[in-house]
Amino acid sequence: MIKVAVMGYGTIGSGVVEVLNINHDSIAKRAGNEIEVKYVLDLRDFPGDPIQDKVVHDYNIIANDPEVSIVVETMGGVEPAYTFVKAMLEAGKHVTTSNKALVADKGAELIALAKEKNVNFFFEASVGGGIPIIRSLNTCLAADEIEEITGILNGTTNYMMTKMSEEGSEFADVLKDAQDKGYAEKDPTADIEGHDACRKIAILTSLVCGQQVDFNDIYTEGITKVSATDIKYAKKMGRAIKLLASSKKAADGYSAMVAPFLLSPEHPLYNVNDVFNAVFVHGNVLGDGMFYGSGAGKLPTASAVAADIVDIARNLEPNKNTQVEWKAEKLTLVDYKKAENAFFVRTSESKEKIAEVFGSVEYVEVEEVAGEIGFVTGVMTEADFAAKSEALGNVLSAIRVGK
C-alpha cells in the first residue's frame, strides 16, 4: 500500500482523489501496488465529504509522517506551495504538481532538490492538462533536438477565439460568455493577456534547452486587441486566429513568444478548437509531431497527476530519481525583436503609402468593411516591422501570420 497526501482540495485536488477512486483497480495494477490517500491538506474542512477524516491543516503532519511517500500539490500559486513542496522533498517524499506558476518559477531548484534527495519532482499536469507533453519531452523525444515547440496552451482563449470565429462576435461578448460558462475567471487577465500561456511555454522551453527560462523575458501579447473585424479579414484569407505560445531554436539561441497568429488550414494547429489544447513539436530527427487533448478541466488534469503518481509508484523501493535536464543557470533568450514573421495589417492609409513603406504586399479586402484596407507584409524582423508601422501611420491592427 502506497500512501499519498493531497495538498489543496480544490478542483484539481478533488479530481485527483476522484480519479484514484474511479480507476482504483487498474491504477493499482499498473502501479504494482495499491494507492491510498492518507491526508488532504486544506485550510477548509469538508464535512460530509468522504475525505473529511483525512483533512489536516498543518503541512508538517504530512512531512513528518514516514508512511507518506508521494505528495500531490494542487494548491496553485508560488507561495505557500513552494514552502510546502520544498519541505516534502526535504523529507524524502516524491512530489507531483499541477501548479504552472510554481514550476515556471522554481522548477530548476525543485528538480535539483529532488535529485539530491533521490526522489522525483514531476509536473506533467502543469502544462496542457491531459496532454502528456512533459513526459514526452523527457522520455519519448529524448533522442531528438527539439527545434520548435508551438502550442495552443490556454483553453479559455482558444474557446474565445473559436467563438469569435464561429459567431462573428466581439471580444467583450465572448469574454462574458466564457465567464458565464465558467471557462474564464472573474479576473480573466492571466488568460486573455497571455500570462498563463507564457508560463507554460517557459516551462516547455526550459525542458527543451535544459536551463531556466524566465517567463518575464518572453515577449507576450494577449488576445484583447483581436476584434470581430480582424476575424472577418481572417476568414477572407481562409485563416484562423489562434493564440500561440512558441519557442524556436535558432543558430544564435532560443527565441520564445506568445501572440495571436493567423494560421492557414495546412497548419497542424488550425483545427484545434474550443477549450482544447495542442502542442506542435519539430524534432531534428523526429520531424513534425502533434499532441492534442483537453488542456484543462478537472478530470483530464487529474488524470495527468495520477499518471505521475503511477510513475512514481513504479520507482519506489528503492527510490529512483528520473533524470530531468533543467539547470538553474538562466538562459538568455534571443531578443524577440530579431524574430522574423510576416504580418497582417489593417490601416486607413492609402495603397500608395503602404507601397512606399512596405514595398510589395498582398492586399486583403473585405467588402463590408469600409474606410480601411488589409495587407500581408513579407517576412521581416519584429524591429523592422515596428519601424515600418510607425512610418506607415494609422495602423488599426497587426497580427502575425503563421504558416
Added chain:
Amino acid sequence: MIKVAVMGYGTIGSGVVEVLNINHDSIAKRAGNEIEVKYVLDLRDFPGDPIQDKVVHDYNIIANDPEVSIVVETMGGVEPAYTFVKAMLEAGKHVTTSNKALVADKGAELIALAKEKNVNFFFEASVGGGIPIIRSLNTCLAADEIEEITGILNGTTNYMMTKMSEEGSEFADVLKDAQDKGYAEKDPTADIEGHDACRKIAILTSLVCGQQVDFNDIYTEGITKVSATDIKYAKKMGRAIKLLASSKKAADGYSAMVAPFLLSPEHPLYNVNDVFNAVFVHGNVLGDGMFYGSGAGKLPTASAVAADIVDIARNLEPNKNTQVEWKAEKLTLVDYKKAENAFFVRTSESKEKIAEVFGSVEYVEVEEVAGEIGFVTGVMTEADFAAKSEALGNVLSAIRVGK
C-alpha cells in the same frame, strides 16, 4: 560508456546509428552516459561504411559479450528476430525493437522474459514510427481506462487515400505512384490489405487490455475496394475515406477492426493526410486525446528506437524493469459481427427496394455518376448489415461511416 549492438543494418538500423551520431551529445546528457555502438549484426558486410569494423555475422558474439548492455533489433519478421531477441534477454541484455511482427506475435512472452531477467523489452518504434503512443499508454495514460483507440497506422495507405481524394485517381494508379515514390513495396499486400495496421492495433489493444490479442482474430478489410467513384460520393458528403484501425471497450469486452471509414471534418483524424499517422485515444478520465506524427520513415522511427535506448540507459546499474501489463493469456475479442456502425452503400437497386430493406435512409447523389445511387444507413450491427446487403441485391460498394 554504454555499449549497444544493432541487429539488422537496413533502413531503420542504419537510421538508429545515424541518430545516435547526429544527436550524440544531447543523447549522452539525457541518458546520463555516452552511448556507443559496438556491434552491427547483419548477413552482409558494409565495406566503406563507418561501421564496417563493427559488423558481425553471429549473434552469439553479442549475446556473449558482457560489455553490451542494450541490443537494438531492427531486422523485421518473426524469425530469426525472435530467436536472437530471446537470446539477448536470456543473456541479461535490454532490448528495443521496431519490429511489429515480432511484438504482435511474441510480445507477451518477451515482456515476461524481460521481467524475469530484470531488464526491459521496449518497442516504441513498432507502432506509429515517431509517434510515442506505446510509452504514452504505459506511463502518461497509466491512470486511465482507455475506452477507445482509433488510429491511422499505415502511412502507405494514408498516402494513397489522400492522393485518390486530391486527384480523383483510381486505386491502381495511386498504388503505382506510391510504389514509384518508394512508399509502397513491390508486393504491397501487407499495407493495402490492412495486415500491417492490423498487427499494430493488436499491439495497442494488448497494451490497453493487458492481455494477448491475436491479430488473426481482428476483422481486417483493406483499401483495395475503394474506387474513384467512392471518393466522389465521399466528397459530396464532405467526408474523407481513411483506413482506420480501431479498438473499443464495450460492456462485454474489447472489439477491434481494421477497415476504411468515411470521416467527417469534425473527426480528429479527418485532417491526417499523406504518409502521416495519428492515434486518437479516449480515456475514461482523460477524455479525448490525439497523437500525430511521422508513422514511418528512417529517422522518425530511429528516433523512437533511440528514445527507448535513452530510457533503458537511465534504468541501468542497477537494472530496473519497467512494468508493462501484457499477459500471455489470450483475450477473446467480441465477435465483430456485433459491432455497430452506419454504412454508406452504393447500389443499382431502386429507392423502393432500398426503403423496403433498410427503411429510412439518407440518399447521396452524385450528378456525374449514372445508373446507381448512394445512401447512408442508420446504425446497425455488422450482422444486420450483411443480411440486409444480401437482401438488397446488387451492392456496388459499402463503406463504414465514422463520426
